[in-house]
Amino acid sequence: MFEAIAFYIFSILTIIMFYITISTKQPLYALTSLGAGMILISGFFFMLGADFLGVVQIIVYTGAIMALYAFGMMFFNTTKEIQEPRHDSGAVVTLSTVAAILVIMIFVGPIIGDKMVSLYPPLQGATNTQSIGMVLFTKYLVPFELAAIMLLVAMVAGIVLAGKKMDRSLTLMTEEEIAMEQEAKNKVLV
Amino acid sequence: MSIGLGHYLILSIILFAIGLVGVMRRKNLLLLFFSTEILLNSVNIGFVAISHFHHDLTGQMFALFIIAVAASEVAVGLGLLIVWYKRQNNINLDQMNSMKG
Numbered sequence: 001m002f003e004a005i006a007f008y009i010f011s012i013l014t015i016i017m018f019y020i021t022i023s024t025k026q027p028l029y030a031l032t033s034l035g036a037g038m039i040l041i042s043g044f045f046f047m048l049g050a051d052f053l054g055v056v057q058i059i060v061y062t063g064a065i066m067a068l069y070a071f072g073m074m075f076f077n078t079t080k081e082i083q084e085p086r087h088d089s090g091a092v093v094t095l096s097t098v099a100a101i102l103v104i105m106i107f108v109g110p111i112i113g114d115k116m117v118s119l120y121p122p123l124q125g126a127t128n129t130q131s132i133g134m135v136l137f138t139k140y141l142v143p144f145e146l147a148a149i150m151l152l153v154a155m156v157a158g159i160v161l162a163g164k165k166m167d168r169s170l171t172l173m174t175e176e177e178i179a180m181e182q183e184a185k186n187k188v189l190v
Numbered sequence: 191m192s193i194g195l196g197h198y199l200i201l202s203i204i205l206f207a208i209g210l211v212g213v214m215r216r217k218n219l220l221l222l223f224f225s226t227e228i229l230l231n232s233v234n235i236g237f238v239a240i241s242h243f244h245h246d247l248t249g250q251m252f253a254l255f256i257i258a259v260a261a262s263e264v265a266v267g268l269g270l271l272i273v274w275y276k277r278q279n280n281i282n283l284d285q286m287n288s289m290k291g
Contacts, residue, residue, distance in 0.1 A: 003192070003193050004192065004193050007193045007197060011201045011204075014201075014205065015201075015204055015205065015208065018205060018208045018209070018228050019208060021212065021221075021224050021225075021228065022208060022209070022211060022212030022215070022216065022221075022224075022225055022228070027218070027220060027221065030221055030224055031224070034224050034227060034228070037228070037231070038227075038231065041231050041234070041235060044198070044201075044235055044238070044239075045238055048198075048238050048239060048241075048242040049242055050238045050241070050242065050250050050253075052250075053234075053238060053250055053253055053254065053257075056254065056257060057234075057257070060257050060260075060261055061227075061231075061257070061260075064261060065227070065260065065261060065264050068264055068265065068268060069220075069223075069224075069264070069268070072220070072268040072271065072272065073220070075272050075275055075276075076220060076275055076281060082217075082218050082221070089211070089215060092211055092214045092215060093207070093211055095210075095214070096207045096208075096210035096211045096214065097203075097207045099206075099207075099210055100203045100204075100206035100207040100210060100232075101203055103206060103233075104199055104202060104203050104206070104236060107236060107237075107240070108199060108240075111240060111244065118244060118245050118246040119246060119248060120246055120247040120248055121245045121246060121247070122245060122247060131247055132247060132250060132251075132254075135247045135248075135251060136251065136254070140251050143251075143255060147255055147258040147259075150258065150259070150262050151258060151261065151262050153262070154261070154262030154263075154265040154266050155262075155265060157265065157266045157269060158265035158266060158268065158269040159269075160269070161266070161269025161270055161272065161273050162268070162269045162272050162273075169277070
């Protein structure tokens with residue numbers, strides 16, 4: 001009974017928050033409601049017994065990703081409202097719903113057939129975090145290391161892209177501009 | 191009325207549809223990124239629900255890797271967005287037609 005009440009409250013709140021995210025004209029409202037929706041989704045993870053993922057959701061999504069978006073927003077002009085063409089969205093909603101049902105069916109199809117065998121059941125007498133550690137560092141060690149490398153590459157890319165002098169493109173500049181820039185650089189060196 | 195796997199999957203469908211509507215309707219690239227976050231989160235709910243109701247930890251593993259992919263996607267995507275904004279002074283999707291496609 002308690003689970004049902006929590007589930008319905010969390011789902012209604014999450015749907016409202018995400019609807020605000022996709023419908024509002026103020027980017028700051030969208031950012032705030034997206035962060036609230038992420039925290040509410042971690043509530044589902046706790047209800048499903050995935051404690052570790054719930055904590056990771058709060059730390060990574062609302063801690064890191066939302067903070068990154070908030071910093072990124074300082075570069076853009078976020079105070080003015082976004083102008084978007086209001087075209088007929090009935091077809092868009094229908095297409096999206098059909099596509100979403102199809103995607104979920106792709107996941108659920110093999111499961112409904114009852115052919116699914118549990119490969120890594122949770123360990124007896126171990127907490128969720130301990131079981132995840134056991135599976136992650138034995139069977140999923142290589143994907144884990146690859147994810148680590150991917151995060152490192154993404155970090156380097158983020159630093160380089162947001163760094164200085166990335167707003168100029170040598171391919172779009174003329175020969176004279178490049179020559180002038182080289183001269184200026186040589187002058188500074190001398 | 192106990193909450194079963196179907197409830198969670200229906201919630202996942204609704205959130206995925208909301209994210210897809212956002213992806214199709216938004217013209218501002220920053221808000222388009224928000225919609226992709228909604229998509230990734232809705233799939234995460236589905237994975238964790240299946241993992242719980244079938245007593246298998248693989249779903250939670252995949253949700254973990256999806257979170258890692260989302261984090262790196264945001265880092266690179268936001269960097270590219272900042273570069274684009276410095277050059278063109280807007281992040282409107284309709285004005286990204288420099289390739290004349």
